[in-house]
Amino acid sequence: MYTLLSGLHEYLTRREEFYVIILGLDNAGKTTLLERIKSIFLGVVGLSPNRIAPTVGLNIGKIDINRARLNFWDLGGQRDLHGIWEKYYSECHAIVFVVDSTDKERIEECKEIFEKIITNDDVEGVPILMLANKQDLPNSLKVEEIKEIFNKIALKLGARDSRVLPISALEGTGVREAVDWLFVRIQRNKQNRPPTFK
Numbered sequence: 530m531y532t533l534l535s536g537l538h539e540y541l542t543r544r545e546e547f548y549v550i551i552l553g554l555d556n557a558g559k560t561t562l563l564e565r566i567k568s569i570f571l572g573v574v575g576l577s578p579n580r581i582a583p584t585v586g587l588n589i590g591k592i593d594i595n596r597a598r599l600n601f602w603d604l605g606g607q608r609d610l611h612g613i614w615e616k617y618y619s620e621c622h623a624i625v626f627v628v629d630s631t632d633k634e635r636i637e638e639c640k641e642i643f644e645k646i647i648t649n650d651d652v653e654g655v656p657i658l659m660l661a662n663k664q665d666l667p668n669s670l671k672v673e674e675i676k677e678i679f680n681k682i683a684l685k686l687g688a689r690d691s692r693v694l695p696i697s698a699l700e701g702t703g704v705r706e707a708v709d710w711l712f713v714r715i716q717r718n719k720q721n722r723p724p725t726f727k
């Protein structure tokens with residue numbers, strides 16, 4: 530009887546765990562975004578932007594929404610670190626791709642990298658959220674312009690959920706909406722990518 534009840538209790542109190550990887554070129558603002566997500570959802574003061582160094586390993590952030598936990602993995606964007614990204618593909622429930630909207634010179638490189646990610650079999654069907662970051666800066670490309678640029682490869686996204694949203698990781702604008710979008714799509718894709726349980 531005890532085993533039955535404790536089993537039921539465990540079942541009722543178990544928490545769904547999801548994993549979101551944050552990718553994009555170096556200097557896109559991935560770690561700044563992660564710190565902003567932590568400060569908005571956990572109410573803690575994140576690392577001050579001028580103390581954020583280029584990422585070499587992995588930064589992790591965990592937030593709880595309803596009874597689910599979202600684990601964010603922020604990976605380094607420098608070219609020689611891209612090989613590490615693929616190791617996380619089969620386990621992730623969503624991908625956030627951060628674009629530095631002011632870096633027009635590297636937008637082609639950004640496109641190539643994005644195409645490589647979305648055509649990898651290990652992330653088939655996984656929701657992808659592209660974030661047009663640094664919208665606080667006057668010279669940033671707007672969402673419509675970014676969409677136009679990425680339009681040609683959008684077909685390769687297939688039937689998965691995808692979206693482009695404007696944010697400023699530095700100021701925090703659009704960040705809550707971005708996480709809300711992710712949460713809804715991850716839930717919707719649960720049959721395809723079931724959560725793990727803790």
Ligand SMILES: Nc1nc2c(ncn2[C@@H]2O[C@H](COP(=O)(O)OP(=O)(O)OP(=O)(O)O)[C@@H](O)[C@H]2O)c(=O)[nH]1
Nearest residue numbers: 555556557558559560561583584606663697698699
């Ligand atoms: N103006 C502005 N600057 C930003 C924003 N987000 C990030 N930055 C700046 O962009 C630079 C790079 O930010 P990071 O968060 O370290 O970029 P990253 O993508 O993590 O870079 P790697 O770890 O090398 O891949 C820093 O100087 C940030 O302060 C933003 O929304 N607006």
Ligand SMILES: [Mg+2]
Nearest residue numbers: 559560583584
């Ligand atoms: Mg970083």
